[in-house]
């Protein structure tokens with residue numbers, strides 16, 4: 001019987017050792033991100049790293065603020081603090097006013113970026129490329145409970161829907177898979193090259209064209225992640241609040257364009273806990 005020469009076997013062993021080492025390094029680089037060096041040399045650490053019971057997931061929350069959204073952003077921060085989850089939070093402050101107003105905030109893991117002419121999608125891509133999972137929420141959101149258990153499992157990104165075939169970008173959880181990165185790059189490219197296009201329209205076009213056929217997109221249902229259309233039973237009248245919020249995880253005020261009306265609606269439904277003091 002023909003036997004393979006000895007050096008073949010040696011080469012095989014070496015190959016296996018290399019594979020295991022590469023895998024180990026990659027795994028380590030993925031989990032040893034307790035001290036992530038973010039662009040602009042922001043260094044942060046998280047207490048969750050030392051928790052032996054829960055597997056540490058390197059992730060952050062990203063939101064966009066500006067002069068008009070400062071009070072909503074503060075309200076959002078308060079609601080997150082109430083859930084006692086304290087995720088690392090990056091505020092993309094679009095102007096000086098919002099940056100100044102929020103910079104004294106005592107939220108323990110708050111960092112600022114200014115994306116300037118870079119779109120929020122580019123910031124998102126940047127963090128994903130660092131291997132982080134990113135939860136994007138609009139600043140006019142309100143957290144009822146810790147959302148992270150809803151983002152466990154295998155998928156590329158998770159979004160809510162406006163209508164049967166229309167996905168919404170006001171809130172989304174993105175995992176740094178190669179499919180997510182590839183999708184996001186194309187999304188940004190189209191946004192930059194299609195005049196007058198909107199993020200959400202491009203997203204929906206890409207999804208319906210099945211740009212990435214094996215993309216795993218998870219639906220975040222409206223029961224857990226309601227927008228205004230779902231939360232207010234008499235919508236577009238905003239007088240009546242949803243009574244049972246035991247399954248509500250994160251509300252986002254999508255569909256209410258008017259700032260005053262939006263604030264009144266949140267106040268009416270006990271989602272306004274910002275008493276106007278920065279740095280609480």
Ligand SMILES: *[C@@H]1O[C@H](CO)[C@@H](O)[C@H](O)[C@H]1NC(C)=O
Nearest residue numbers: 100101102103104105278279
């Ligand atoms: C932030 O804190 C600094 C230093 O304590 C203070 O000078 C500044 O007025 C504060 N800014 C706001 C907007 O509260």
Ligand SMILES: *[C@@H]1O[C@H](CO)[C@@H](O)[C@H](O)[C@H]1NC(C)=O
Nearest residue numbers: 257258259260261262263264
């Ligand atoms: C927003 O709503 C308030 C109250 O209904 C109204 O007074 C105000 O004119 C509205 N603002 C805009 C820009 O439509």
Ligand SMILES: *[C@@H]1O[C@H](CO)[C@@H](O)[C@H](O)[C@H]1NC(C)=O
Nearest residue numbers: 273274275276277278279280
């Ligand atoms: C705002 O709320 C905080 C916490 O509940 C409280 O300590 C503070 O006194 C309040 N400030 C005002 C101006 O009501």
